[in-house]
Amino acid sequence: MVLKGYWPSLAWSLIILLLIGLPGDVFPEITTFWDWLSPDKVVHLIIFGTLSFLILFGYRHQYSGNNKQKLVWIAVIITILYGALTEILQYYIFIGRSGNLYDAFADGMGALMGWWMFALVFKKLKSKTV
DSSP: OTTGGGHHHHHHHHHHHHHHTSOGGGSOOOOSGGGTTSHHHHHHHHHHHHHHHHHHHHHTTTOSGGGHHHHHHHHHHHHHHHHHHHHHHHHHTSTTOOOOHHHHHHHHHHHHHHHHHHHHHHHHHHHHHO
16 A cells, blocks of 8 residues: 555644644744744644654655655655645634744744654664664
């Protein structure tokens, strides 16, 4: 099955969707750039970093040779687009939520962080198996 290696990232995507659909009064409101390092932004970094890592984990058997860079960018772009989609859903669809450009930026930074963590983890694993 083609999606076999991707079920963790698909499951995590659904968890993210459920979390961002929760009523807005459950979470603190962040309105300025100076609140950037607030717990809300850290949560965005972590959840979208995890998503990016899991997508790359699904790619791990294809993650070599000529397609390595292409797969990295595909995973990062998918994560960034999903982050943007969640912010659009919060702005237009979910009740009591508001989309936020700073959150979308944190989502994108999380996508890059997930790629970085993946590279670190699998570089260490690769060096231990040699």
